[in-house]
Amino acid sequence: MTSADDKARLSVQGVTVRFGGNIALDDVTLAANPGCVTGLIGPNGAGKTTLFNVITGLLAPNAGIVTMNDRNMTKLGPTRRARLGLARTFQRLELFSLLSVRENIRVAADIRKGWSRDKDNPADAVEKIIDRIGLRDVADARVDSLPTGQCRLVELGRCLATKPQVLLLDEPASGQDETETAQFAVLLDELAAEGMAVVLVEHDVRLVMDVCHTVNVLDFGRIIAVGTPEQIQQDPAVLAAYLGSTTP
Amino acid sequence: MNSLELRGISAAYDRIDVLFNIDLVVPEGNVIALLGPNGAGKSTLLRVAAGLHGPASGDVLVAGRRVNGVPPEELARRGMCLIPEGRGIFPNLTVRENLRMMTFTGTKLSDVEERSFTRFPRLKERIGQTAGTLSGGEQQMLAMARGLATDPALLLLDELSMGLAPIIVEELYEIVAQVASEGVSILVVEQFASTVLGVADYAAILVQGRIVRAGQPHELAEDLSKAYLGA
Amino acid sequence: MDKFLTFTIVGLTLAAIYAIIASGLVLTYTTTGIFNFAHGAAGMLAAFTYWQFRFVWGWPTPLALVVVLLVFGPLFGVLLETVIMRGLEGTTDTVKLVVSISLLLFMIALAQLIWAPGISRPLPGFLAGNKPINLGATTITWHQAITIGVAIAVAIGLRLVLTRARIGIAMRAAVDDRSLTTLNGAKPNRVSMLAWAMGTSLAALGGILIAPGPGLEAASLSLLIVSAYAAAVFGRLRSLPLTFLGAIVIGLVEGYLAGYLPQNQYLTGMRIASPAIILFIVLLVLPNPRLRGRMTRSREYFPTPTLAGAIGFAITVVIGAVMLATTLSDPDLITYGRVFPIGIVALSLVPLVGFAGQISLCQLSFAGIGAIVMAHLGAGGDPIALVWAVLIAAAVGAVVALPALRLSGIYLALGTAAFAVILDRWLFNLPALSVFGLFDINLFAGGSVSVDAIELFGRRFDDPGTQMIISAVTFALVALLVIWIRRGRLGRRLLAMKDSEAACATLGLNLIWTKLSVFALSAGIAGLGGALYATQLTSIQPGNFELVQSLQLFAITVVGGIGAVGGALFAALSLYAFLPLLTTLWPSSVRWVGLLPGGAGIGLGRNPNGAVHDVREGFLPLLAARAVLAAMCVAVAGAYVLRLTNVIDNWAFVVLLIVFPVLATIAAGLSKPRAVEAAAGNDEENRDIPLEWRGIDRPWTKADLEQLDRYLGLNEMEFHDVR
Structure with missing residues (x-):
């Protein structure tokens, strides 16, 4: 794969990031399509979160471009990108810990209301999202008091309140128990079915293999394989990346 | 005699519960490999063992003695050495100064340098260079030299292979094997599984904070791809 | 030309002092992460102490210097580190700032307590009686020469300590990676103590050298140090060589402004303010920091006001x-x-x-x-x-x-x-x-x-x-x-x-x-x-x-x-x-x-919720007990009427104003029906506090343990074999 699909909603082309002498991302190309969940997996330190930081504009790449709906966003700040329809969650939770679940989502909804021409009432939108992520029972609890699994859902809800076209999820299932992950998978399917482009970084391989349409494998800052979950599971390069060279 | 025993260790890290009731034993002179996908809690387990992170419950025993709450520098002085993930070196110090830091454990600088340079002659050529400017492999060698300089009885290695080319990883693991043959007990955490399985006496797979499988290396090989890729 | 050289020397002397003070600041900041606003005040106290020894008690200069710089300075630094600063690890920037600002205020007040302000305390420079050294085109006073020489010695000395001495290397190592130094067997607390001892001594040295110029006045001497802070910011609070460079730039600018700024009423103030102006400019041109997420988790809890x-x-x-x-x-x-x-x-x-x-x-x-x-x-x-x-x-x-x-x-x-x-x-x-x-x-x-x-x-x-x-x-x-x-x-x-x-x-x-x-x-x-x-x-x-x-x-x-x-x-x-x-x-x-x-500020600045929060908690029962509240209002109103009609005087009135609410609060606590109390107690227990605070904020309960088990999934989750 040499260039990203032209019709891709989000496309990353040739992104390289160096930290001092170390190459964190090396000529990474990746595409995410509407209606699809695109998986991004790879060993620790492979550069997954760094790639998310580049896509969202928190980190400027040394080379490469990021486009959304054919619009080059490489020079835009995170705020502008968010307003173009990009949203993300964080591996290390970045919740507004002083606020309740409802207020966390409300902040995001108000931000959208502030710049968009949406007619709808943010308060109503928030209630719908709370039901959707299934946190009605704890809607007034301060997020500080919630277990990690639910915090992940709050971050997702916050993203949904911005009505994103592209949703980047950084290890959303870590800290969730089995049931929560199962429900989460259903939710991801629904979001994709509604036409969102979802990029999923996750360690829970079963979840990745269940919900992703395409999986990208990142290793040492390079994409070493792209394919369907089945193809990835058989790919010798992937096995080598995870397990070491296959001949001990 | 067990160099290290972890009994019923549970731990949480930054609000995320990562370890659930882990039991693990490192018998004297053995190499134990702890494998697992990222996020499994491997590094946290090593940090608990080294006294850097307090367990929520469970006991850490070093040479049969309970050491919960003993500060890490005391453990270091008593022959435990952790080489943390991502290069256990001080990047703004020179190679010599990095080695000099080891003399806090009570070892003489001349001994530290002699041991290090015998094992890693390349470091001697770089002695005045700032550690951050070394290549990845050299940095990892320096980290290992630092660890071995005090002649530890127990070595904890965290992701030795991270960010390194496979050929350098093999080179490093040859040294690990050699160190093990000198009678040092080693607990090594790795994702880069097959290289370490060639060295280990015993291996365990950690997934989502639980040990899901343990056994001789050859018994585990086939389980690994399931653990990593769910195939 | 003579004038230029003269003011170059003035500037370099200032630069030398700023460099000494700023390097101490950088030392403590890099090794412990606390920006010590009171650093200048430490120099101020040292200058006063030196003056006391040397000119009031008539000690010989070397003895006074040794006691201040090598005994008081380091001891004071160690005291600050162990008693105040060590407890600040992991707190928010605001808390660290409040504590060090409060320390500054405290030290100024302390100096004014010991050395009553408003009295002239002349502090001559070193060897002030001797004739200035003739450099041909210009002259340099002994104090200036000593100051510049000391700064050079400090630069060399710091370099030697930080690259040659093992403890100095450990200080730099702690800047790189504090937890790794413990794996090496170094004691990071000892490193911090040493950094504070050295840093405070450098502040003391700078204070003694600078004081003869502006004179011994506690507040202005403490804040003069803004100039030194500007030098430290040049080095982004990390690099000592850049800090020295910054000090030279600031010192020279100040020196030349003194020499060449037109002497009019509009611009004299600008010279005094020039370090602050430079600091402001330096802050503006510093590279933009990356957007970062949360660094330390705050434990503050301010409920939404009703x-x-x-x-x-x-x-x-x-x-x-x-x-x-x-x-x-x-x-x-x-x-x-x-x-x-x-x-x-x-x-x-x-x-x-x-x-x-x-x-x-x-x-x-x-x-x-x-x-x-x-x-x-x-x-x-x-x-x-x-x-x-x-x-x-x-x-x-x-x-x-x-x-x-x-x-x-x-x-x-x-x-x-x-x-x-x-x-x-x-x-x-x-x-x-x-x-x-x-x-x-x-x-x-x-x-x-x-x-x-x-x-x-x-x-x-x-x-x-x-x-x-x-x-x-x-x-x-x-x-x-x-x-x-x-x-x-x-x-x-x-x-x-x-x-x-x-x-x-x-x-x-x-x-x-x-x-x-x-x-x-x-x-x-x-x-x-x-x-x-x-x-x-x-x-x-x-x-x-x-x-x-x-x-x-x-x-x-x-x-x-x-x-x-x-x-x-x-x-x-x-x-x-x-x-x-x-x-x-x-x-x-x-x-x-x-x-x-x-x-x-030093004692209470650490309470993330503030004193009012605690006071408010104390009054909560009163707000719930309507009858007692009403009675209290009536009583206060009655006292007010008595005061207005001059039956009681102001002092009695004030006492009543304090006594009534306190009595009412006690009464509210006593009158509360048991059921309410039980419910309130329960409320307290069920207050949503994060799991990891439990046991600290309040004792563990059985419910907590069950909740913990639930979080950890110990009840429902079975052992999942990957096979």
Whole structure:
């Protein structure tokens, strides 16, 4: 794969990031399509979160471009990108810990209301999202008091309140128990079915293999394989990346 | 005699519960490999063992003695050495100064340098260079030299292979094997599984904070791809 | 040419001193992560101590120097590290700042306690009696030569210690990776102690060298150090060579300004303010830091204020003010009348620091701007001037904020402090000046200006009682505004931004606008407070609006609870009612009363929720027991009537005012039916606190353990074999 699909909603082309002498991302190309969940997996330190930081504009790449709906966003700040329809969650939770679940989502909804021409009432939108992520029972609890699994859902809800076209999820299932992950998978399917482009970084391989349409494998800052979950599971390069060279 | 025993260790890290009731034993002179996908809690387990992170419950025993709450520098002085993930070196110090830091454990600088340079002659050529400017492999060698300089009885290695080319990883693991043959007990955490399985006496797979499988290396090989890729 | 050389030497001497002080600051900051605002004050104390030994007790110079630099300095540093600073690991920037600012205030007060201000204490430079050394074109005094020589020795010495000595290498190692040093068997606490010992000694050395110039005056000597801070910022608080370079740049600029700046009344202040101006500029050109997420998790808990509570608070404030206004004598009213205007200035900190987490150390400067506007535009008592005071202060706030937006934490604190110094030392002292003959700028007219009382509907509000009530009503209204903000969209947004700027940006929030608006809002509120303060003072001067007062107000508002309006009232009452009352009741306390604000900040600045939160918790049962509450109100009203009819005097009235609520609270606690108590107890237990605080904030309960098991999935989850 040499260039990203032209019709891709989000496309990353040739992104390289160096930290001092170390190459964190090396000529990474990746595409995410509407209606699809695109998986991004790879060993620790492979550069997954760094790639998310580049896509969202928190980190400027040394080379490469990021486009959304054919619009080059490489020079835009995170705020502008968010307003173009990009949203993300964080591996290390970045919740507004002083606020309740409802207020966390409300902040995001108000931000959208502030710049968009949406007619709808943010308060109503928030209630719908709370039901959707299934946190009605704890809607007034301060997020500080919630277990990690639910915090992940709050971050997702916050993203949904911005009505994103592209949703980047950084290890959303870590800290969730089995049931929560199962429900989460259903939710991801629904979001994709509604036409969102979802990029999923996750360690829970079963979840990745269940919900992703395409999986990208990142290793040492390079994409070493792209394919369907089945193809990835058989790919010798992937096995080598995870397990070491296959001949001990 | 067990160099290290972890009994019923549970731990949480930054609000995320990562370890659930882990039991693990490192018998004297053995190499134990702890494998697992990222996020499994491997590094946290090593940090608990080294006294850097307090367990929520469970006991850490070093040479049969309970050491919960003993500060890490005391453990270091008593022959435990952790080489943390991502290069256990001080990047703004020179190679010599990095080695000099080891003399806090009570070892003489001349001994530290002699041991290090015998094992890693390349470091001697770089002695005045700032550690951050070394290549990845050299940095990892320096980290290992630092660890071995005090002649530890127990070595904890965290992701030795991270960010390194496979050929350098093999080179490093040859040294690990050699160190093990000198009678040092080693607990090594790795994702880069097959290289370490060639060295280990015993291996365990950690997934989502639980040990899901343990056994001789050859018994585990086939389980690994399931653990990593769910195939 | 001679002149050039002469002032080069002057500049290099200053540079040498700044370099010595700044390197000590960098040493402590890099190894322990605490920016010590009191670093300069340590140098100040050392200079006074040296003077005491050398000139009062007549010790020989070498002995005095050795005792101060090699015994007192290191011991004091170790004391600071072990007693105060070590406990700050993992706290927020605001808390660290409050503690070190309080330390600064405490040390200034301590110096003034031991060495009463206002007495001339000449401190000659070293070998001042000897003839200057002739360098051909110019001469250099022995003190200058020694200073420059010492700085060079310090540079070489530091380099040797940090690269040759093992403990020095460990200090640098701790900067790289503190936890790794412990794996090496080094003791990081010992490294920190050494860094503080060395840092404090360097401050002492710098203090002794600089003091002969400006003279022994506690506050100005402590703040002179802003120049040294600017040098440290050159090195981004990390690099010693860049710090030395920065010191040279600043020293030379100051030296040449002294030599070549035209001697007129407009620019002399600029020379004094030049380090602050340089600091401000350096902060502006520093590379933009990357947006980061949360660094330390705060443990603060400011509940969302309820509407009823807000109105209750406002009414209580107004009633209290009316009672004071009708019972106190005019002189007392003038003394205690400052509470509410200053309270408004303190309120301006609540949205800015409490909600948005942006630190500002120049709120009284904004208040000063409001006061100036009031003095000039409010001549004749035009109340519209109040509106102008708000708008102009807000505009200035926005202008200051614009560059400050890219700063955060300690850099923002330094930037705003530099702004305050620029106003203090220069702009506020300017005489009237005319800009291109178009309009006149006449700030404090080079001294003081008088302010007319507000006049509305032909009535002049010039008696202190009415003024107090006006201020109190305004305070109550502003408090309601702040609470309204907290409960609304902007408040949520500010709290969100405080927690994670990265998350806010990726959700599409324009951080610049948000910060700009909160800065402008805050400066506007401070301007309003300043304008009312001005009408109360009737004559204002720059000294009413100095950095030290901003620092004090900031520290005590944090002690009270910066996240709630009660914290602002607490600060104003403590500083402008409690302290004067204490000195009235107990005149001898005037000597040590100045130690209290600093001491309070050091001791209480760590409570993330503030003192008001705890007081409020204590009064909660009273609010629930309606009957007791009503009885208390009646009793207070009765006492007020007795006072008005002169049956009791002021002291009795004050005692009753304190006794009644306390009695009522006790009564409320006793009268509470058991069932209610049980429910309340339960409430306390079920209060949502994060799991990891349990056992600290309150004992573990069985329910907690079950919850923990549930979180860990120990009940439901079976052992999952991958096969």
